[in-house]
Amino acid sequence: MSEKFDLVVIGGGSGGVRAARMSAQYGAKVAIVEEYRYGGTCVIRGCVPKKLFVYASRFGDTFDVAPSFGWTVDASFDWPTLLANKDREIGRLENIYETLLDGAGVTLFRGRATVTGPNTVKLSSGEELQAERILIATGGVPFKPDIEGADLGITSNEAFHLETLPKTILIEGGGYIAVEFATIFAGLGVDTTLVYRRDKILRGFDHDLRDGLEDALHERGVRLRYGYHISRLDKDGEGVRVSFSHDEQATFDAVMFATGRHPYTKGLGLEAVGVQLNQAGAIVVDDYSQSSVPSIYAVGDVTGRAALTPVAIREGAAFAQTVYNNTPTTVPYHLIPTAVFSEPEIGTVGLSEEDAAARYRSIDVYVTRFRPMMNTLSDRQEKMMLKLITETDTGRALGVHILGPGAGEMIQLVAIPMGMNGTKADFDHAIAVHPTAAEELVTFKSPSYRVVDGEKCNP
Missing domain, CATH: 3.30.390.30 (FAD/NAD-linked reductase, C-terminal dimerisation domain)
Incomplete structure (x- = not known):
């Protein structure tokens, strides 16, 4: 016999966890299902480990100016130490997320969830959950281009778990993730090249920010090649041979795709139950995060509105306020502060x-x-x-x-x-x-x- 809940949340990231906790605190019987690790992209393989890597990459600049303040510095960097300490911190944060959910009275499940009806969710374990409402908060996944050899390239997910630090790396992309990882790797001593199919990094940002960061990347030794994209990857000894759109080739120790993220809706069963998706695969929702199926809601990156962790958290809170606290709440998308942790x-x-x-x-x-x-x-x-x-x-x-x-x-x-x-x-x-x-x-x-x-x- 299936277990019944007021709310089943699919996705244990920032938006889903906030919605689950607040809904439970407002008196709802809540379950949450996560197929990987609680904490989601931001905590496990996104902004938190990235910021730790950013800190690591900035010590080189500090050491450079230290002599002007009277310090003599003899420093060396050890990649395995950074990875081990990062993993320990991520594990600590994951435990905190689970503890907070448990303390709020939320029932936790691990496994893959599929929506089988407007009010039913089936788990990969075979269990079936009944829910008055379902909230999709599965986030997004890194995009890899459909080219030959794409599997030889990594994304931001794998960048946090490289066994060894490459001596050379090629990064394709021009947005947040691309420029942040370009400065991370360059700051850690990696010979870094960034290619972007457009004419300048950070499309949509103020031109003075774009120009200023471009100059700074040049000064840090990052090579920028505009109007290029990768057309093919091949194994070349221990490295990866890259074929570019301009019929050029070069070999790098590692190649990273930072070409955007797609909403993670594939295989959730949403279209079969009538949930409308847009051309990018994002769930179409109204101002209160309700989908085309009245009992199914969505928050966070899976909706394609604003792919930022604080926005997902606000959306999760607004959902709980609206549905379980009788306080209709929307999110002010017109004024979102943001940071790019480049250098x-x-x-x-x-x-x-x-x-x-x-x-x-x-x-x-x-x-x-x-x-x-x-x-x-x-x-x-x-x-x-x-x-x-x-x-x-x-x-x-x-x-x-x-x-x-x-x-x-x-x-x-x-x-x-x-x-x-x-x-x-x-x-x-x-x-x-x-x-x-x-x-x-x-x-x-x-x-x-x-x-x-x-x-x-x-x-």
Whole structure:
């Protein structure tokens, strides 16, 4: 006889766990099913281990400037030590996720789940669960291009478990994951090349962020090749021979595809029960995460809305509030702060200059560039950049973009006044903390330039 629940959540990642815990705390009888490890992409093979790798890769820069502060450093790097310590931390976090779910009264299952009806879920163990509602939170999976030899390449999933650190690596892609891993590997001493089929990295970001990071990657020795893509991979001794779209070939120790992620809906049985999917395979949902089948909901990357862990968490919480706390709640997708943990780091919230100029007749743009104080005693010339975009008539802040140390930390706090429709006058009213980089955001005296009807001019 099958067990009955108010809610069955498929997927034990950030969005699913938040929805399951909150729904249980509101009195629902909840089960959650995970086929791999609790914690999902972010905790197990995404942003958490990536950030640990980022920290590891940044020590080289610190060692470079250390002599200017009087330190003599004789350091070496050991890849197996990093892997072992990362694995121990991920295991600790996984246990925390399971403990929190158990403490909330959620019933945990391990295995593959298939939706067999609007109110039924079958597990790979053969068990069947009855549910008044089903929530799909299976996230996304890395994409590999359909080319010959694609299996010789790795994705971000495998990058966290390489037995040895390659001497050379080719990364294909131009988004978050591509540029983050390019700086990780380069920072750990790997000869790194990045190829991208378009003409510049980080499509959709503000042009000053894109240009600034591109320059920094060049300075760190990362080779950027635009207008290229991989057409074929072949085994070449211990390495991988890459055939490019331009009929060129080269061999690397490792090849990594960072060409995006796809919603993980394959094999879940969703289409058979009438759940609508879009062309990318994402579940189509309304503002309250409800699918075309009223009893089936979805949150997180599987919906294709905004593939970011904090967004998945907010969606999971909004679902629980709406369905089990009688408080209809939506997510503010129009103002999502985000960070790219490249080197230098990026923090951004609101509109890019290009988007702001397209939406508003007149905008003021404030930009400053300077060497971070950490570098001023050395010969490092890399600069950080802070940029504030406001509407000319009202002074309302439309976008803030930061490139440099601590950008991610800064942008989280900037998101607060942005969400309150803060103005340039509000920023000016804040007293600066000196000496910090962030003080530049509250000490801009006049616009660097103005954009009126799409044309740059003096303010």
